[in-house]
């Protein structure tokens with residue numbers, strides 16, 4: 279069938295397809311993850327003050343005294359953790375098995391969130407709790423949809439994060455950090471090339 283014939287066979291006023299939801303950011307956020315189910319009896323809840331002591335004890339146990347001088351920790355220093363963003367993993371009896379926190383930051387001109395620390399009790403590692411904490415936390419964040427962390431790409435990539443690569447060299451952090459470990463989670467259409475400048479902690483303009 280030649281081109282003219284094809285054109286002839288097409289109805290002249292074919293109904294046009296309904297407009298799709300064309301907002302890639304809305305459609306692609308939060309990242310869709312394929313996680314195994316949480317272990318039986320484990321639930322993820324919003325972290326509250328009642329989880330504070332157990333979280334600090336877990337952080338001390340897992341990260342040791344050096345935890346305060348890490349770049350990510352220095353970004354949080356002096357900041358009050360915003361309420362309602364962190365998540366805790368609890369067992370049936372309400373004991374804390376894991377925790378994740380989020381902090382408002384600015385990456386150059388872009389407001390975003392810093393993820394960390396992510397902590398899972400070693401007795402419960404490898405059961406999917408860390409992944410579920412990240413997923414629940416990231417999904418619950420209000421805009422802006424831009425999350426930064428310092429961590430292992432091999433662990434966080436399946437959780438929707440990507441390495442900043444050379445772009446990381448354009449970021450200044452308050453303490454030395456291995457820039458290969460700077461990872462972000464953002465909608466796929468977010469231009470990573472826009473990220474440059476000083477990374478600093480501080481509330482967003484809307485007060486978050």
Ligand SMILES: CC(C)(COP(=O)(O)OP(=O)(O)OC[C@H]1O[C@@H](n2cnc3c(N)ncnc32)[C@H](O)[C@@H]1OP(=O)(O)O)[C@@H](O)C(=O)NCCC(=O)NCCS
Nearest residue numbers: 340395396397398403404405406407408409429430432433
């Ligand atoms: C890293 C951590 C949060 C993972 O928690 P978790 O509940 O065991 O994670 P999940 O069960 O969701 O995922 C486990 C998988 O990730 C892998 N994994 C764990 N740490 C990893 C790392 N650093 N790099 C690559 N893969 C890693 C495990 O081998 C496991 O793989 P498998 O499913 O193929 O066996 C936990 O080990 C932890 O608290 N570590 C100490 C604190 C820390 O380093 N926190 C992160 C930086 S702040």
